[in-house]
Amino acid sequence: MKAPEPRARSAPFDAVVVGAGPAGASAALCMAQRGASVLLLERGATAGSKSMFGGMLPYCPAAERLVPGFWDEAPWERHVVRRSLSLIGEGTSTTMSFEADSFDSPPYAGVTVFRPLFDRWLAEQACKAGATLLTGVVARELLKDQADRVVGVVVDGPQGQIRAPVVIACDGVLSFLAEQAGLRRAFNTSQMALGVKALFHVGEREINRRFDLVRRQGTTWEFLGVTEGVRGGGFLYTQLETVSAGLVLHLDSLQSRGLAPYEILERFLARPLVAGLLRGARLVEYSAHLLPEGGVQMVPRLSRAGLMIAGDAAALCYTNGLIQEGMNLAMTSGLLAGETALEALGTNDTGGDSLASYDDRLKESFVLRDMATYGRAPEMMRNERLYSVYPTLVGQILQRMYASDGNPRPSVRAIARQELKGQGSLPRLARDLWEGVRAI
Numbered sequence: 001m002k003a004p005e006p007r008a009r010s011a012p013f014d015a016v017v018v019g020a021g022p023a024g025a026s027a028a029l030c031m032a033q034r035g036a037s038v039l040l041l042e043r044g045a046t047a048g049s050k051s052m053f054g055g056m057l058p059y060c061p062a063a064e065r066l067v068p069g070f071w072d073e074a075p076w077e078r079h080v081v082r083r084s085l086s087l088i089g090e091g092t093s094t095t096m097s098f099e100a101d102s103f104d105s106p107p108y109a110g111v112t113v114f115r116p117l118f119d120r121w122l123a124e125q126a127c128k129a130g131a132t133l134l135t136g137v138v139a140r141e142l143l144k145d146q147a148d149r150v151v152g153v154v155v156d157g158p159q160g161q162i163r164a165p166v167v168i169a170c171d172g173v174l175s176f177l178a179e180q181a182g183l184r185r186a187f188n189t190s191q192m193a194l195g196v197k198a199l200f201h202v203g204e205r206e207i208n209r210r211f212d213l214v215r216r217q218g219t220t221w222e223f224l225g226v227t228e229g230v231r232g233g234g235f236l237y238t239q240l241e242t243v244s245a246g247l248v249l250h251l252d253s254l255q256s257r258g259l260a261p262y263e264i265l266e267r268f269l270a271r272p273l274v275a276g277l278l279r280g281a282r283l284v285e286y287s288a289h290l291l292p293e294g295g296v297q298m299v300p301r302l303s304r305a306g307l308m309i310a311g312d313a314a315a316l317c318y319t320n321g322l323i324q325e326g327m328n329l330a331m332t333s334g335l336l337a338g339e340t341a342l343e344a345l346g347t348n349d350t351g352g353d354s355l356a357s358y359d360d361r362l363k364e365s366f367v368l369r370d371m372a373t374y375g376r377a378p379e380m381m382r383n384e385r386l387y388s389v390y391p392t393l394v395g396q397i398l399q400r401m402y403a404s405d406g407n408p409r410p411s412v413r414a415i416a417r418q419e420l421k422g423q424g425s426l427p428r429l430a431r432d433l434w435e436g437v438r439a440i
């Protein structure tokens with residue numbers, strides 16, 4: 001794509017990008033690479049200092065487009081070769097693990113990253129390409145002209161008003177800027193989850209030994225049935241030297257149960273399976289962050305005159321129960337917003353119609369297509385039985401299958417029928433199964 005033509009500048013920057021997370025750094029990098037003057041604003045002391053996630057960055061074509069040689073250059077931790085899911089029932093634990101030979105060689109299906117390092121590195125790439133990064137600066141509100149068109153931002157501090165023909169709001173899940181612009185209302189608690197996590201230093205060799213890994217192989221491990229009746233799940237991710245152990249808890253469910261997130265986290269960490277893997281490890285930090293979980297129904301309008309929103313600010317994040325996608329969508333939407341801005345600047349038209357092509361680009365890309373494919377998943381994941389009844393049921397069936405007490409052994413079918421009767425009706429299970437299949 002062409003760099004914008006030199007033009008008479010009434011503003012010091014072609015674009016202001018708010019938030020130096022993966023969405024914002026990608027937008028700024030894309031624009032700076034093509035000659036635009038971009039200001040990247042970050043409220044944290046450094047890019048990444050406020051960032052937290054699980055987490056795994058899945059294979060991300062936008063990353064390669066932004067940084068040729070991305071997989072050799074970027075500071076990722078381990079490539080993921082194994083993905084496990086444990087269903088924790090009352091006194092039982094059922095674990096399924098998936099491995100593929102292809103996960104062990106580039107291009108990797110996914111890599112774990114430590115966000116403070118990764119986000120800082122990505123923002124540095126934007127700066128190397130010519131963007132200006134201002135940290136420790138909070139964008140408070142949008143500047144609008146008389147025609148109600150966004151023409152910049154107001155920041156705390158001496159900079160005051162910063163004008164630019166395009167603003168890209170990548171200010172994360174609580175995006176006040178998107179709300180102020182009238183693009184979205186405040187998200188409600190039924191659309192949000194709270195992530196809480198403890199980071200442990202275990203050491204590279206010990207991680208390899210405990211998780212049965214070699215070289216820089218890594219693993220992700222999800223848990224159902226560990227959230228004390230709150231809808232949500234647990235996770236373990238291996239970084240190079242550290243292990244992330246945490247929970248994702250649906251906010252409305254957490255509120256209605258009246259439990260404190262850290263209590264549920266402590267109980268998760270004390271479970272024998274988890275405690276064994278973390279024995280003797282040094283706790284480095286606790287962190288917490290919200291994430292959008294409402295799926296495609298939660299995605300608002302994405303642009304208006306002078307403004308686009310990307311990443312979590314636009315709720316471009318989803319889970320289908322097996323995978324959590326956010327980083328890839330943030331980087332891709334940042335890149336597409338940057339490309340749209342370049343095109344609009346090139347024609348000297350950053351009005352609503354011109355920037356609306358960003359919405360179309362996202363609709364055509366995998367970002368909104370994938371979110372539409374898994375559009376039923378949020379509803380499926382509101383089913384309370386997923387988090388308590390079914391993990392226990394699976395454990396009970398398997399326990400009776402494997403147990404031997406000298407009596408004649410019933411058929412697996414008979415065991416399943418008896419256990420199902422105890423846990424609820426067969427038609428309800430069939431309905432849940434059907435909903436589950438339709439959702440994924």
Ligand SMILES: Cc1cc2nc3c(=O)[nH]c(=O)nc-3n(C[C@H](O)[C@H](O)[C@H](O)COP(=O)(O)OP(=O)(O)OC[C@H]3O[C@@H](n4cnc5c(N)ncnc54)[C@H](O)[C@@H]3O)c2cc1C
Nearest residue numbers: 019021022023043053054055056139172195311312326327
């Ligand atoms: C517990 C948890 C686990 C997750 N696991 C995964 C995973 O395994 N894989 C995955 O792909 N995704 C995962 N996600 C989702 C992923 O982290 C997000 O989708 C992604 O970080 C979104 O990037 P972003 O740039 O849009 O927003 P953010 O990463 O939130 O970045 C926003 C940036 O804007 C800054 N900012 C905010 N407001 C202002 C302001 N007013 N002025 C200046 N700066 C501002 C913030 O400080 C921050 O740096 C997880 C999220 C959580 C919470």
